[in-house]
Amino acid sequence: MAATMTPHGPPLDLTHGRVEMSHGAGGRAMAQLIDQLFAAAFANPLLAQGNDQAVFTPPPGRLALATDTYVIRPRRFPGGDIGSLAVHGTVNDLAMGGAEPLYLTAGFVLEEGLPLGELAAIVKSMAAAASAAGVAIVTGDTKVVEHGHGDGVYINTAGLGVIRDPGLDLSGANARPGDAVLVSGTLGDHGMAVMAEREGLAFDPPLLSDSAPLGGLVAAxxxxxxxxxxxxxxxxxxxxxxLNELAAQSGVGMVLEEAALPIRPGVRGACELLGIEPVNVANEGKLVAIVPAARAEAALAALKAHPLGREAALIGHVTDDAARRVEMVTTLGGRRVIDWLAGEQLPRIC
Structure with a gap:
């Protein structure tokens, strides 16, 4: 039976087909890949313009712009994949400034030989994540590198959002001595889920990434x-x-309570097994909030009332410290410095 033809050729073979150099060469094969895979999954009026840029009228308010590049290995992990992560990571960067995400760009670097079926699954996951986050992918780019010169797929996304409140300022320079430090949930879930998958380690219950869009939690x-x-x-x-970034930006110190840190037993066990501190492990669906001490309980209640903040905790306070140290009071009553991570313990985690 003859295959149904599209404007740029027969349907892509998502069962046996693989990315070829021609998919990035600017010809018919590239047009076929864009039309049948990317444009079909990301369909929206701005993308349908079909131009080299998306043209739109910005809404009232201040605009926020963020970008990130995703090289995670493995590409699929418990709780997500590189596609959903490429949406969540960038919309969350916007949300941390109080911005409502509007549009994303998507740039793909594909390695020759990547199964088209796997690419289609990543694109589908990315589209679903964008829809759930209320953001449209409105323009993009695709490049292909020779086999052995990449690692399947890398994705870059840039996000544009709007801050509608003219008085809102969530700069990292705003922390003041006496302020409360909160976290919206358990720490280290994403990093340990990825590491366990990469190293073939099994835990009961399984470790799951926390990758999620945080705009709704921030709004609440x-x-x-x-x-x-x-x-x-x-x-x-x-x-x-x-916390070290925020302490440096604000010119303050911080003190945490180890007993207050929310860490799942499985994550704690995995960290002990691998010799990693939970406070150094990446998260992709959590936020740190610094609020005036008098508003700490209200902030904690607001976080806990949201599905993504049910395990939120008050974990410490801001101090007047010219040395800008971040310290932790241990469960034994001692105190130790929580410094920047030295070296790269967790490569390719996002």
């Missing part, structure tokens, strides 16, 4: 506590890196 928090000082998502480098 800001509605309850508009005085929120700053937000940050503790991705690469984990909680330790995030």
């Amino acid at each position: 928090l800001l509605a309850a506590v508009p005085e929120t000082r700053t937000l940050r998502d503790p991705t690469r480098g984990g909680l330790a890196a995030t």
Whole structure:
């Protein structure tokens, strides 16, 4: 039986087909890949313009722009894949500034030989994540490199969002001594899920990535506590890196309570097995919030009332420390410095 023809040739073979160099060469094969895979999955009016750019009228408010590149290995992991992660990571960067995500761009670097079926699954996952986050993928690009010169697929996304509240300022420079430090849920879930999958380690219950869009959680928090000082998502480098960044930006110190840190038993066990500190492990669906101490309980209640914040916790406070140290009071009553991660313990985690 003859295959049904499309404007740029027969349907892609998603069962046996693989990415070829011609898929990035600008000819018919590339047009076929774009039309049948990317444009079909990401369909929206701006993308349908078919131009080299998406043209739109910006809404009222301040615009926020973020970008990130995703090289995670393995490409699929418990709780997500590189496609959904490429959406969540960038819309979350926008959300940490209080921005409502509007549009994404998507750039793909494909390795020759990647199964087209796997690429289609990644694109489908990316489209579903974008839809759930309320954001449209409106323009993009595809390149193909020779076999052995990539690792299947890398994805870059850039996101544009709007901050509608003219008075909202969530800069990392806003933390003040006495402020409360909160986290929206358990730490280290994403990094340990990826590492366990990569190393073939099995845990009961299985470790799952926390990858998720945080815009709704941020909106709920800001509605309850508009005085929120700053937000940050503790991705690469984990909680330790995030708090050190904020301490440096604000010129303050921070003190955490080890007993208050929410960590799943499986994640704690995996960290002990691999010799990794949970505070250094990446998260992809959590946020750190710094709020005035008087508003800490209201912020905690707002986070806990949201499905993505049910395990939120008050974990410490901001101090007046010219040395900008981040310290932790241990469960034994001692105190130790929580420094930046030295070296690369968790490569290719996002």
